Amino acid sequence: xxxxxxxxxxxxxxxxxxxxxxxxxxxxxxxxxxxxxxxxxxxxxxxxxxxxxxxxxxxxxxxxxxxxxxxxxxxxxxxxxxxxxxxxxxxxxxxxxxxxxxxxxxxxx
Amino acid sequence: xxxxxxxxxxxxxxxxxxxxxxxxxxxxxxxxxxxxxxxxxxxxxxxxxxxxxxxxxxxxxxxxxxxxxxxxxxxxxxxxxxxxxxxxxxxxxxxxxxxxxxxxxxxxxxxxxxxxxxxxxxxxxxxxxxxxxxxxxxxxxxxxxxxxxxxxxxxxxxxxxxxxxxxxxxxxxxxxxxxxxxxxxxxxxxxxxxxxxxxxxxxxxxxxxxxxxxxxxxxxxxxxxxxxxxxxxxxxxxxxxxxxxxxxxxxxxxxxxxxxxxxxxxxxxxxxxxxxxxxxxxxxxxxxxxxxxxxxxxxxxxxxxxxxxxxxxxxxxxxxxxxxxxxxxxxxxxxxxxxxxxxxxxxxxxxxxxxxxxxxxxxxxxxxxxxxxxxxxxxxxxxxxxxxxxxxxxxxxxxxxxxxxxxxxxxxxxxxxxxxxxxxxxxxxxxxxxxxxxxxxxxxxxxxxxxxxxxxxxxxxxxxxxxxxxxxxxxxxxxxxxxxxxxxxxxxxxxxxxxxxxxxxxxxxxxxxxxxxxxxxxxxxxxxxxxxxxxxxxxxxxxxxxxxxxxxxxxxxxxxxxxxxxxxxxxxxxxxxxxxxxxxxxxxxxxxxxxxxxxxxxxxxxxxxxxxxxxxxxxxxxxxxxxxxxxxxxxxxxxxxxxxxxxxxxxxxxxxxxxxxxxxxxxxxxxxxxxxxxxxxxxxxxxxxxxxxxxxxxxxxxxxxxxxxxxxxxxxxxxxxxxxxxxxxxxxxxxxxxxxxxxxxxxxxxxxxxxxxxxxxxxxxxxxxxxxxxxxxxxxxxxxxxxxxxxxxxxxxxxxxxxxxxxxxxxxxxxxxxxxxxxxxxxxxxxxxxxxxxxxxxxxxxxxxxxxxxxxxxxxxxxxxxxxxxxxxxxxxxxxxxxxxxxxxx
Numbered sequence: 001x002x003x004x005x006x007x008x009x010x011x012x013x014x015x016x017x018x019x020x021x022x023x024x025x026x027x028x029x030x031x032x033x034x035x036x037x038x039x040x041x042x043x044x045x046x047x048x049x050x051x052x053x054x055x056x057x058x059x060x061x062x063x064x065x066x067x068x069x070x071x072x073x074x075x076x077x078x079x080x081x082x083x084x085x086x087x088x089x090x091x092x093x094x095x096x097x098x099x100x101x102x103x104x105x106x107x108x109x
Numbered sequence: 110x111x112x113x114x115x116x117x118x119x120x121x122x123x124x125x126x127x128x129x130x131x132x133x134x135x136x137x138x139x140x141x142x143x144x145x146x147x148x149x150x151x152x153x154x155x156x157x158x159x160x161x162x163x164x165x166x167x168x169x170x171x172x173x174x175x176x177x178x179x180x181x182x183x184x185x186x187x188x189x190x191x192x193x194x195x196x197x198x199x200x201x202x203x204x205x206x207x208x209x210x211x212x213x214x215x216x217x218x219x220x221x222x223x224x225x226x227x228x229x230x231x232x233x234x235x236x237x238x239x240x241x242x243x244x245x246x247x248x249x250x251x252x253x254x255x256x257x258x259x260x261x262x263x264x265x266x267x268x269x270x271x272x273x274x275x276x277x278x279x280x281x282x283x284x285x286x287x288x289x290x291x292x293x294x295x296x297x298x299x300x301x302x303x304x305x306x307x308x309x310x311x312x313x314x315x316x317x318x319x320x321x322x323x324x325x326x327x328x329x330x331x332x333x334x335x336x337x338x339x340x341x342x343x344x345x346x347x348x349x350x351x352x353x354x355x356x357x358x359x360x361x362x363x364x365x366x367x368x369x370x371x372x373x374x375x376x377x378x379x380x381x382x383x384x385x386x387x388x389x390x391x392x393x394x395x396x397x398x399x400x401x402x403x404x405x406x407x408x409x410x411x412x413x414x415x416x417x418x419x420x421x422x423x424x425x426x427x428x429x430x431x432x433x434x435x436x437x438x439x440x441x442x443x444x445x446x447x448x449x450x451x452x453x454x455x456x457x458x459x460x461x462x463x464x465x466x467x468x469x470x471x472x473x474x475x476x477x478x479x480x481x482x483x484x485x486x487x488x489x490x491x492x493x494x495x496x497x498x499x500x501x502x503x504x505x506x507x508x509x510x511x512x513x514x515x516x517x518x519x520x521x522x523x524x525x526x527x528x529x530x531x532x533x534x535x536x537x538x539x540x541x542x543x544x545x546x547x548x549x550x551x552x553x554x555x556x557x558x559x560x561x562x563x564x565x566x567x568x569x570x571x572x573x574x575x576x577x578x579x580x581x582x583x584x585x586x587x588x589x590x591x592x593x594x595x596x597x598x599x600x601x602x603x604x605x606x607x608x609x610x611x612x613x614x615x616x617x618x619x620x621x622x623x624x625x626x627x628x629x630x631x632x633x634x635x636x637x638x639x640x641x642x643x644x645x646x647x648x649x650x651x652x653x654x655x656x657x658x659x660x661x662x663x664x665x666x667x668x669x670x671x672x673x674x675x676x677x678x679x680x681x682x683x684x685x686x687x688x689x690x691x692x693x694x695x696x697x698x699x700x701x702x703x704x705x706x707x708x709x710x711x712x713x714x715x716x717x718x719x720x721x722x723x724x725x726x727x728x729x730x731x732x733x734x735x736x737x738x739x740x741x742x743x744x745x746x747x748x749x750x751x752x753x754x755x756x757x758x759x760x761x762x763x764x765x766x767x768x769x770x771x772x773x774x775x776x777x778x779x780x781x782x783x784x785x786x787x788x789x790x791x792x793x794x795x796x797x798x799x800x801x802x803x804x805x806x807x808x809x810x811x812x813x814x815x816x817x818x819x820x821x822x823x824x825x826x827x828x829x830x831x832x833x834x835x836x837x838x839x840x841x842x843x844x845x846x847x848x849x850x851x852x853x854x855x856x857x858x859x860x861x862x863x864x865x866x867x868x869x870x871x872x873x874x875x876x877x878x879x880x881x882x883x884x885x886x887x888x889x890x891x892x893x894x895x896x897x898x899x900x901x902x903x904x905x906x907x908x909x910x911x912x913x914x915x916x917x918x919x920x921x922x923x924x925x926x927x928x929x930x931x932x933x934x935x936x937x938x939x940x941x942x943x944x945x946x947x948x949x950x951x952x953x954x955x956x957x958x959x960x961x962x963x964x965x966x967x968x969x970x971x972x973x974x975x976x977x978x979x980x981x982x983x984x985x986x987x988x989x990x991x992x993x994x995x996x997x998x999x
């Protein structure tokens with residue numbers, strides 16, 4: 001696991017969260033672990049940053065949440081993508097690709 | 110961000126806040142548990158797992174705070190939280206809160222009250238569509254004096270020939286009329302209007318229809334009620350439409366009611382009933398002036414066509430006007446007159462020429478400025494108080510800043526506190542303003558039986574109050590807030606003196622408040638003395654215990670010789686009223702707001718006076734017993750009596766000054782020449798005619814019952830004993846016994862009428878007294894607050910002094926000496942300023958000089974006394990400091 005603490009922009013955190021939930025619903029901690037997993041350890045998102053983002057996305061209507069029993073039979077709040085959320089994920093992905101392509105070209109020039 | 114989900118979240122966050130908060134708590138708790146479980150599965154002990162988990166979670170409160178901050182509606186709930194906190198904080202220091210709210214509320218209330226009046230009298234536009242297109246006509250001569258009433262033929266021709274107007278109308282207020290509904294007579298105010306009145310004003314009726322061009326023909330006895338009158342007299346019943354009423358005995362039919370909110374085109378003069386202009390022939394006795402080109406009596410207003418400017422309309426009307434005058438001129442004199450006078454058009458968005466406005470506009474403006482200054486000082490006062498409070502909260506604020514609270518957050522919270530204060534004060538002020546403006550108006554225009562202006566709480570006024578409250582809030586909230594949170598926490602915790610610059614600002618503030626208070630108090634003193642002086646003037650008659658009322662027999666349908674006969678009968682009946690010591694009648698009251706009759710005398714006895722030296726006299730028409738009833742001594746000859754009948758030789762009584770124009774003794778000599786000459790039968794002492802402030806002038810008195818008819822309505826004066834209300838009741842009975850159609854109006858005692866005539870002086874005295882007292886109160890509060898603060902700051906020093914043996918009196922003197930410098934500086938500045946300021950009001954003073962010693966002296970004494978009291982309390986507190994406590998707490 002990399003010790004490198006890369007700073008994460010708010011927009012990209014949103015994108016990662018949406019992506020993390022694309023496969024299915026997860027509780028808060030699960031989202032953090034999944035992001036760690038799919039970025040191969042580059043980003044370890046602390047609860048302090050994750051929770052405000054989760055709530056913000058929920059209020060925007062891209063996630064919904066409900067209480068369910070978790071793995072160890074305790075109750076936990078699970079988040080899942082809404083239809084609008086999936087659309088948003090698609091849009092943000094396309095946007096990200098556009099940006100990174102443009103920057104890559106700029107750096108090669 | 111999509112709107113609907115956001116709105117839903119907003120709703121949920123505010124309304125179900127508790128549930129949302131608990132949800133968050135649960136979620137964080139669940140997360141914590143999961144972290145612990147995870148670590149325990151990885152092999153850690155329970156205790157270690159919990160410790161690591163909480164480190165990983167970080168500050169729970171901060172976490173929750175962050176989540177809350179991003180919520181929709183975060184700002185709103187923060188605001189409400191601050192408001193609640195602010196209210197709690199204010200409740201904990203009630204003295205400060207009461208003082209602050211009281212001074213702000215009074216300041217805001219007073220300013221808004223004056224502004225309400227100003228708005229109603231000067232600013233408010235007529236409640237008709239597009240009032241800016243309305244214009245009013247006047248005409249004037251080369252010397253610049255303008256006449257607001259015009260001749261009728263000019264109006265007709267302009268109506269025929271103009272191309273620039275969308276509508277033109279003329280009005281003529283015919284004043285008092287007896288309006289009988291269902292057999293019950295009542296006095297009402299009437300107005301004649303021409304056919305296009307309502308159409309030009311674009312009004313729609315609240316009931317029935319409004320008068321139109323068709324109604325403006327001879328013989329049409331129709332009328333329209335004003336909305337207020339319809340509510341008052343007819344209780345808003347729809348049956349009023351089509352109701353049969355009578356005006357001065359002549360039957361009319363009501364065809365409609367005006368819309369609500371409209372009260373005529375002249376501010377301060379509303380009417381109850383409108384009738385077509387041509388109905389004048391039905392109601393009036395004299396020859397109508399339809400064709401008189403040099404008799405001015407109607408008021409003319411019009412509406413310009415779209416796109417036309419006032420100067421275009423004026424140019425056209427001017428031409429037509431001049432033409433009519435020249436056509437009608439007979440002889441060179443009238444031609445000269447016609448050429449010299451020109452028509453003028455002015456915007457009538459705020460209505461036609463208003464006497465009320467002319468009388469009060471300048472004063473209202475000045476008052477508004479004075480009150481603005483007072484309000485500014487009130488805000489600065491509260492700012493000072495908040496600053497000194499801020500000192501005690503400095504530690505709290507500094508600590509919070511150190512703990513990482515945002516500066517903006519704290520400023521926002523302090524500002525919210527100020528907002529709470531300003532909000533409460535503003536609401537209170539609005540209530541005060543509403544009551545105050547009604548009271549002010551009642552004093553300013555006392556002669557009316559009902560308020561001539563609608564003092565409605567217009568949105569403009571509410572906006573004004575809100576703006577004022579907000580401004581003061583910013584003034585006294587923002588500055589301390591910024592000051593308190595400035596990034597110098599070190600010094601603040603040390604509680605060093607407070608900064609020399611800050612001390613100077615506070616002292617200058619208090620001194621300037623003292624100065625302003627003194628100026629106002631001096632002005633108040635001058636006005637009060639003026640009032641006293643006027644009241645104490647010898648008027649030539651005796652003022653107390655005289656009841657006056659008027660009747661008009663013509664309103665009861667009497668004509669010709671019946672009129673004076675009715676009055677004679679009434680006099681007889683009144684003599685029998687219990688409590689009436691003596692009874693008489695006159696046309697002009699001793700203090701009159703309706704009649705002022707003048708004439709010229711060219712022949713007095715043997716002496717002739719050519720035109721340019723003729724004697725200008727005032728005259729009155731009186732019944733027998735006038736002089737004895739009013740206490741005017743008869744110096745020679747006799748009073749009028751039964752001998753002076755219509756067939757007897759014409760007689761007159763003269764005043765002292767008039768008598769001096771005769772050679773020798775005037776009794777027996779004649780005034781005037783030819784068939785109108787009258788024999789002087791008596792001389793009476795001089796009086797101040799019609800106005801208590803006027804100097805005595807030459808007065809002639811004519812006998813009321815020697816004339817065959819009377820075109821003026823008389824006033825009956827009764828000198829009574831006992832309670833005025835009882836006598837009045839008996840008088841009313843006597844009047845209705847004499848003739849049931851007679852209605853009494855303008856019922857007042859002579860004292861009350863005199864007071865009414867001094868309404869402007871009374872208003873000024875009252876206002877400056879209150880505003881001056883208020884400014885003084887503010888200055889004292891400021892002084893008190895400042896000295897208290899200083900005492901607190903110097904607690905250690907004082908404790909030391911007392912421990913070293915200083916006596917309480919010495920300590921008190923210490924504090925008072927501190928205050929004295931400020932107060933004296935302020936007082937001197939105030940005295941100097943008042944020398945200049947009172948020049949402004951010189952014209953309103955009577956009988957005293959602007960630098961009257963008594964007024965200046967008593968104002969200064971009052972000021973010093975109050976300041977001393979304000980400084981004494983903290984001084985006493987200082988002398989009571991327990992040295993042990995003082996030295997220990999540091």
